[in-house]
Amino acid sequence: MSASAVATGPGSVDELAAGLREVGYLPGESTALVSYLATRLGKPVLVEGPAGVGKTELAKALSAFLGRGLVRLQCYEGLDEAKALYEWNYRKQLLRIQSEAPGTGWQDVQEDIFGEEFLLARPLMTAITSTEPVVLLIDEIDKTDQEFEAMLLEVLSDFQITIPELGRIEAATRPVVLLTSNNTRELTEALKRRCLYLWLDYPTLEHELQIVSLHAPELSQTVAKKLVELIGMVRDLDLKKPPSIAESIDWARTLLLLGADDIDAETFRQTMSVIVKHRTDLDVVAERVGVKLTGLGG
Amino acid sequence: MAPAAPRPGALYGGLPEPGPPGMSARVLEFGEELRGEGVAIGTSELLDAFAVLEEIDWRSAPGFREALAATLAKSQEDRRIFELVFERFFFRAVEQAAVREGVREEGGIDAGAAGEADLDRLREQIARALADGGESAMRDLARLAIAAFGRQGEGSGVIGVDVQRIRRALGLRSEPQPELPGDDPRRPGLPREALRRFEAILRRELERAQIERTETLPPSRPLNELDRALPSGPLQDLAAVHRVVAQLKRRLATEGLQARGRRAHRHVDVRRTMRASLQTGGVPVVLKFRPRRPRRPEIYVLCDVSTSVTSASVFFLSVLHALHDSFRKMRSFVFIERISEVTDTFERERNFKAVSEAIARDAGVADVSGYTDYGRVWSEFRTLVEDDLHPRATVIVLGDARTNGRDPRADIFAEVAARAGRTFWLNPEPRLYWNYGDSVIAAYERYCRAFECWTTRQLEDFVRALTRPEDGDRLSA
Numbered sequence: 001m002s003a004s005a006v007a008t009g010p011g012s013v014d015e016l017a018a019g020l021r022e023v024g025y026l027p028g029e030s031t032a033l034v035s036y037l038a039t040r041l042g043k044p045v046l047v048e049g050p051a052g053v054g055k056t057e058l059a060k061a062l063s064a065f066l067g068r069g070l071v072r073l074q075c076y077e078g079l080d081e082a083k084a085l086y087e088w089n090y091r092k093q094l095l096r097i098q099s100e101a102p103g104t105g106w107q108d109v110q111e112d113i114f115g116e117e118f119l120l121a122r123p124l125m126t127a128i129t130s131t132e133p134v135v136l137l138i139d140e141i142d143k144t145d146q147e148f149e150a151m152l153l154e155v156l157s158d159f160q161i162t163i164p165e166l167g168r169i170e171a172a173t174r175p176v177v178l179l180t181s182n183n184t185r186e187l188t189e190a191l192k193r194r195c196l197y198l199w200l201d202y203p204t205l206e207h208e209l210q211i212v213s214l215h216a217p218e219l220s221q222t223v224a225k226k227l228v229e230l231i232g233m234v235r236d237l238d239l240k241k242p243p244s245i246a247e248s249i250d251w252a253r254t255l256l257l258l259g260a261d262d263i264d265a266e267t268f269r270q271t272m273s274v275i276v277k278h279r280t281d282l283d284v285v286a287e288r289v290g291v292k293l294t295g296l297g298g
Numbered sequence: 299m300a301p302a303a304p305r306p307g308a309l310y311g312g313l314p315e316p317g318p319p320g321m322s323a324r325v326l327e328f329g330e331e332l333r334g335e336g337v338a339i340g341t342s343e344l345l346d347a348f349a350v351l352e353e354i355d356w357r358s359a360p361g362f363r364e365a366l367a368a369t370l371a372k373s374q375e376d377r378r379i380f381e382l383v384f385e386r387f388f389f390r391a392v393e394q395a396a397v398r399e400g401v402r403e404e405g406g407i408d409a410g411a412a413g414e415a416d417l418d419r420l421r422e423q424i425a426r427a428l429a430d431g432g433e434s435a436m437r438d439l440a441r442l443a444i445a446a447f448g449r450q451g452e453g454s455g456v457i458g459v460d461v462q463r464i465r466r467a468l469g470l471r472s473e474p475q476p477e478l479p480g481d482d483p484r485r486p487g488l489p490r491e492a493l494r495r496f497e498a499i500l501r502r503e504l505e506r507a508q509i510e511r512t513e514t515l516p517p518s519r520p521l522n523e524l525d526r527a528l529p530s531g532p533l534q535d536l537a538a539v540h541r542v543v544a545q546l547k548r549r550l551a552t553e554g555l556q557a558r559g560r561r562a563h564r565h566v567d568v569r570r571t572m573r574a575s576l577q578t579g580g581v582p583v584v585l586k587f588r589p590r591r592p593r594r595p596e597i598y599v600l601c602d603v604s605t606s607v608t609s610a611s612v613f614f615l616s617v618l619h620a621l622h623d624s625f626r627k628m629r630s631f632v633f634i635e636r637i638s639e640v641t642d643t644f645e646r647e648r649n650f651k652a653v654s655e656a657i658a659r660d661a662g663v664a665d666v667s668g669y670t671d672y673g674r675v676w677s678e679f680r681t682l683v684e685d686d687l688h689p690r691a692t693v694i695v696l697g698d699a700r701t702n703g704r705d706p707r708a709d710i711f712a713e714v715a716a717r718a719g720r721t722f723w724l725n726p727e728p729r730l731y732w733n734y735g736d737s738v739i740a741a742y743e744r745y746c747r748a749f750e751c752w753t754t755r756q757l758e759d760f761v762r763a764l765t766r767p768e769d770g771d772r773l774s775a
Contacts, residue, residue, distance in 0.1 A: 048373070
């Protein structure tokens with residue numbers, strides 16, 4: 001299946017969903033649909049949602065399923081085009097000038113040092129120029145400033161980069177682009193306009209149960225069920241950092257290691273630091289959820 | 299599908315006749331409807347929507363909805379509006395066609411027979427369906443329930459009221475009901491999610507019944523603005539409040555950076571430039587600039603905490619305190635009949651809930667009769683801070699300016715405003731209600747800038763205005 005997927009892209013939403021499942025990612029209905037549309041239309045997808053719901057994982061899973069390399073650009077405050085697009089390798093340029101034999105004209109040198117040989121490709125450039133199609137992940141786009149977003153527009157809508165000294169570089173192959181955002185700031189309309197939008201939220205109980213069972217298959221169903229219910233309860237509390245899916249899985253594995261066959265108040269107290277990672281949060285959770293467990297009679 | 303009847307209200311004075319009857323026109327109309335609700339939809343979004351519809355099997359409802367949502371609704375807020383409008387629009391589209399064609403739905407269940415079905419069994423069936431969560435079963439049962447309860451007494455005519463009435467009559471609750479017998483599925487409490495779904499189905503079925511009865515469509519109304527309002531109930535949704543605050547804080551933090559970047563008027567830092575020039579043999583190649591400092595105003599906040607505006611006030615206070623590092627100094631006061639300072643409370647307590655409890659407890663001194671007395675509050679405030687107020691201070695008042703018939707004493711307020719550099723008034727009531735009844739905001743508005751502030755968006759705008767460096771106000775700390 002994935003051999004054909006490499007050549008032509010998935011043929012239907014179900015095929016893509018099945019493929020993602022094969023590589024260990026359980027997509028929700030809309031996730032599969034939007035990813036499918038992205039591969040068909042060649043449009044970037046803007047994935048928003050709280051931290052730890054598998055936004056980045058989705059990109060990894062897509063790259064595994066489609067058999068494409070993953071190019072990742074981690075955004076941060078102050079990221080600029082020299083680090084995201086390209087940079088001239090000026091050290092090499094200097095060397096080139098210094099090692100110049102006397103008599104060569106300036107024209108030759110200039111043409112030479114602004115050639116591709118002296119260009120340092122950064123993630124976006126790599127993704128665009130790659131001869132093999134790739135999956136491009138622009139992670140946490142909301143961490144950058146608006147100027148950077150504006151710079152991305154050319155890449156995202158036309159899949160090309162303009163370098164003043166070289167001219168326009170067009171994409172040899174169309175990458176599948178995913179942008180993730182934690183919604184810490186409103187992204188510009190222009191950027192959103194160019195993207196499909198996918199909101200990823202915490203999974204429903206059943207969905208999370210499937211995810212946990214997939215990653216910790218040895219855990220008994222009853223414990224796994226109780227685990228996701230507890231996680232749901234903890235997420236409903238007003239916490240600084242609610243537990244992510246990855247932490248549910250970690251917790252399941254921890255329970256396996258401890259050989260726990262039930263989550264009682266004692267086990268919960270001992271292991272809750274796996275899912276709650278803030279001192280004040282720990283107090284709140286111990287108070288609200290731990291007590292409830294005791295109340296149920298362990 | 300029936301041959302295309304003359305379509306009422308074609309868009310843009312008539313579209314080229316589309317191939318399959320009405321699909322693309324429907325999508326355009328849907329886009330128009332979304333625009334009407336304030337979702338920014340450009341032509342490119344609509345083009346995307348069409349492109350997407352070609353890729354999917356749009357006969358499956360969830361796929362159709364998700365595909366449209368992915369192209370049209372580009373934020374969580376938009377998505378929420380999208381869901382509401384989608385429901386309303388496509389439901390209406392179906393009903394409109396039905397009214398036109400004179401189609402009546404043949405229900406799977408004979409409503410006449412429903413009267414005989416005994417209520418207790420119906421209750422139990424519904425509860426069981428809710429616990430299992432079968433969609434089509436729920437729909438049938440919703441109809442049965444409407445038929446059964448419609449018979450008992452006349453509907454109130456207001457669909458929302460009827461829905462709640464039926465739900466109560468069925469005894470469907472999310473809390474455990476230990477008084478029920480052991481095998482009743484309602485005993486451990488029903489899943490909240492399923493209850494909400496059932497209510498939505500009830501609402502739809504009631505609307506459908508109404509349309510069939512009257513053979514007209516109810517007028518479509520813009521979604522109630524209040525659906526998107528600030529939490530106003532008694533602290534009902536703490537987590538939501540907290541999320542808003544956290545988000546606001548992060549947004550403002552990045553906002554400040556942008557302001558600094560955009561206003562690139564900067565001063566060269568000579569000392570650092572000279573030092574850096576040593577690398578290049580004393581030639582100052584790279585200029586070093588002094589960092590720009592954002593405006594860090596000194597803030598005095600006065601919040602009305604009488605029952606009508608408590609939650610808005612406490613919410614607002616906690617927002618400001620969450621942002622306290624953006625201000626040089628901040629003192630907060632709450633008042634009802636008298637004024638009392640709560641700065642310490644906020645410094646001690648980081649937790650929204652604890653703060654509101656502490657205010658309710660300690661600030662009780664501010665409350666004697668329970669009626670706001672603005673005149674007294676101003677004079678007390680003046681006495682408290684007279685010596686500290688100066689032109690770089692900002693005074694913010696949050697209240698509904700309802701004096702309960704007492705003297706507003708705008709003259710004292712004017713004095714306070716004159717001493718302070720800037721004075722803002724936040725009114726948690728929509729502007730529509732200003733100056734009606736005992737609201738005297740006009741008397742104060744002459745001395746300050748008044749904002750209406752009853753949605754998170756408005757609040758965010760205000761906080762932004764507050765922290766943005768202003769021209770003519772260059773001397774920021």
